Amino acid sequence: MHRRKANMNRGIKVEEAAAMVRPVWNDTLRGILVALVKDRKPLWDSRFRTTKERSIQLFREIAAILSNQDNRMNEWYVLEKWCWMMEMYTRAIERPHFEWRFKGAMSFHMGSPSNGIQYIDSLTPDLLAEATARYAETDAEVIESKTELSKKFRKGCAAYRLEMTICYNSSVHVTEPGSNPEIRQILNARSGALSPPVFAFNRDMYTSTEAKYDTNAESSTVQDEEPLFKEVNVKQEANENNDSNLAARMDISATAAAEPTLAFLLSSCNRKMDENVKEQPQETTSDVNWTYDIVCELIDSFKEHPALWHYAHPHYGDLFKRREYLSGITMKLRIMPGGSAINEDVLFEKWNALQDRFNEELVKAKQGEVSGWEFYQRMLFLTPEVLSACRFDDLNRGIQSPMVTNYIAKAVDANIRKILGYLPKSVQQEIETNQAKRPKVSPRTSTPKLPSRRENASHHVQQVVSTWVPPREDSIEAMMQPFPSAPPTATAQITAKNEIGHILKSELDMLRQSSPHPCINGSKYGDSVPDQSLRLHEDKWTLMGRMIEETARELEAKNSELAFRLQKDINDVIFKYQIESLKHKQ
Structure with a gap:
């Protein structure tokens, strides 16, 4: 030792x-x-x-x-x-x-x-x-x-x-x-x-x-003098x-x-690399004809790979993944007219230029100006609101990574695999605490004044949106009837899970007594939603639908990204409870 x-x-x-x-x-x-x-x-x-x-x-x-x-x-x-x-x-x-x-x-x-x-x-x-x-x-x-x-x-x-x-x-x-x-x-x-x-x-x-190197015994005395x-x-x-x-x-x-x-x-390595870059003939971006179609395809291709632009993606700092994605996008753009001279360096340089221009336009839009840039709407997925809404937790479980898209499918069977494990945490917390914090509708006959859209016309400013929907004229007479001693349950909010099951069960019994109807998604189970012809009066689900419609239209008029996030969250909640209902039946 x-x-x-x-x-x-x-x-x-x-x-x-x-x-x-x-x-x-x-x-x-x-x-x-x-x-x-x-x-x-x-x-x-x-x-x-x-x-x-x-x-x-x-x-x-x-x-x-x-x-x-x-x-x-x-x-x-x-x-x-x-x-x-x-x-x-x-x-x-x-x-x-x-x-x-x-x-x-x-x-x-x-x-x-x-x-x-x-x-x-x-x-x-x-x-x-x-x-x-x-x-x-x-x-x-x-x-x-x-x-x-x-x-x-x-x-x-x-x-x-x-x-x-x-x-x-x-x-x-x-x-x-x-x-x-x-x-x-x-x-x-x-x-x-x-x-x-x-x-x-x-x-x-x-x-x-203490020791010196001796080539042989004869030269040792000579080296001692050195x-x-x-x-x-x-x-x-x-x-x-x-x-x-x-x-x-x-x-x-x-x-x-x-x-x-x-x-x-x-430092010597970097200096030498800079000299090599100056000596080698470089392909300038002037050789590439950046047409509108090529730029749109470039933006859409980058949008499909969040690892190239989202800081929270697990593969954001992976050089191998970045090289693989850039190579695939380059090959896709080269086959387009005018894109034969595109390489990875020119592609990434163009993307950085587009990001810089979008950030400038985003600052102007937050100040109340209207952006006239033709690619501004296509690059809205780079806004802080969308970036913070993206979740990549399912990558650790081997599921396909989520894609930022404006298309929301309506078929439940085609989206079950995509929705499982992808419910935002904010929605989960809201559903868990909703039963204990359900607001009650005050029994008043007066209709409150709706907020004027002109007063909240400024763009990109988050405003408080009313969630109360005024009743129809033909339902005012029903509201004038004397109310019971207990306050009614809120009709403009999402109710608890057990109440939804009770309502669906009662309407299911009514449907079975009349005639069978197919489910909205073609399921073999009988707990389907009643058809429009069977609805004799407007219930709370109708009011809820109108409330969601009015809220979504107000958000879309102020900020399209917030409306997109609302639509996505609503679909996630609907898919979640439909999947749970299928599990209970099994």
């Missing part, structure tokens, strides 16, 4: 690791490796700005834990294995057809595109081929490793390419780069035109300050047109006190 701690504190050099026997990785070691790296956020979270020295120290700690299973573990072999796993993971994210077994376990990198990019491209194509031949378990891993990553999707910064190159060649020593050109020869032979990123290599970075810290500059020229060379033009000179950080690598 003490020996293992001493080795963990001291560490070994990358040149020494190249001459050692490599460990054998199994499922247990791979699972422990992923779990240990996940617990050490400085190794993969770009916000920590971890230095290379700190990263190697953390990998040394992981190697000490894994050495309980295999004593041949060291920090360099763990780093090599993790670089290879990051290459496979990035390919699994970029290519949906590639099903890699550790894709789900390494999904903690999905928080930011910059997470883990320091390991990508650390293995040159030749080194990646050797590592794949050693670690691959399936033929798909071998095939996918031969295809380079798309730099547009996620661009690595190859932070450990120099160390990985030395780890694969035990004859390379970083002592005198001016007199010993082996590093340059190995790099050129391994990567061809690709050159590794340039970092200041501190010869004592991976060892304790200073402890030596400044080393490594340069490598590469083809300017090569996109994968991220840091070949960097000229870094540093000692142990000036260690390159991950933030510096990320």
Whole structure:
């Protein structure tokens, strides 16, 4: 135990690791490796700005834990294995057809595109081929490793390419780069035109300050006379047109006190990507003829995928889902006249422009102005009222995700699967507390004055709407009759469930005595609603229907979105109780 701690504190050099026997990785070691790296956020979270020295120290700690299973573990072999796993993971994210077994376990990198990019491209194509031949378990891993990553999707910064190159060649020593050109020869032979990123290599970075590296016993006295810290500059020229060379033009000179950080690598990566964007010919949006039909189809396609615009959707931050949806929308728009030049970048840029324009029009509409934009009505699903009304809880139960639409079906049988589990919480709370808070209608003969629509003509202002419906002229005579001692039950509100069942049962007996009638939805049960011809007088259901109609028309005149939400909630409540009635009969 003490020996293992001493080795963990001291560490070994990358040149020494190249001459050692490599460990054998199994499922247990791979699972422990992923779990240990996940617990050490400085190794993969770009916000920590971890230095290379700190990263190697953390990998040394992981190697000490894994050495309980295999004593041949060291920090360099763990780093090599993790670089290879990051290459496979990035390919699994970029290519949906590639099903890699550790894709789900390494999904903690999905928080930011910059997470883990320091390991990508650390293995040159030749080194990646050797590592794949050693670690691959399936033929798909071998095939996918031969295809380079798309730099547009996620661009690595190859932070450990120099160390990985030395780890694969035990004859390379970083002592005198001016007199010993082996590093340059190995790099050129391994990567061809690709050159590794340039970092200041501190010869004592991976060892304790008490020990120095001795190539052999004869040169030990010479090296003892040299200073402890030596400044080393490594340069490598590469083809300017090569996109994968991220840091070949960097000229870094540093000692142990000036260690390159991950933030510096990320800034260099972003700067290089900006240069590549400027050099490459871009397809401008002027090549796309954004006709009215194309824009309408674009808006409708985005509307069908809430993961692209709804902040509460479970797949809102999923890069894979976003890429899949954008690709499908792009293919749909390309077949339309004038849309052959549309790609994913142009599509997303157009969508952002539409969102910005809609937000401007929405601000004007809230101030009382009338929007004259032709796409304003189509993009009303982005309003805060609609966004807050959307629920995606059923995605966790494997049910089809809800779609924001203006169409509400009336057939119960065709919507049972869609409505189950999708009742808003506000409606549930209102139904549960409705029995204890039922208002009573005051026995007054006077008709209150209806609120004037001109007084509440301002748009997008939520007003208090009356829920009382005045009686018809032919029913005034009935209302003048003396009232019983007990106050009547409210006729303009939703009654309790047991009262509804009692009323339906009484009318069902009347229907059975007269003649059978089919149900409104074609059900085989007999508890159907009486036909219009059997209604001898207007009851509370008729008044309730008129109350709902009047309320809906008032809301539609003021705010169409509120009317849509009212219609949806009413249908949800109706479907819920119809389903419960079917369950009771069964």
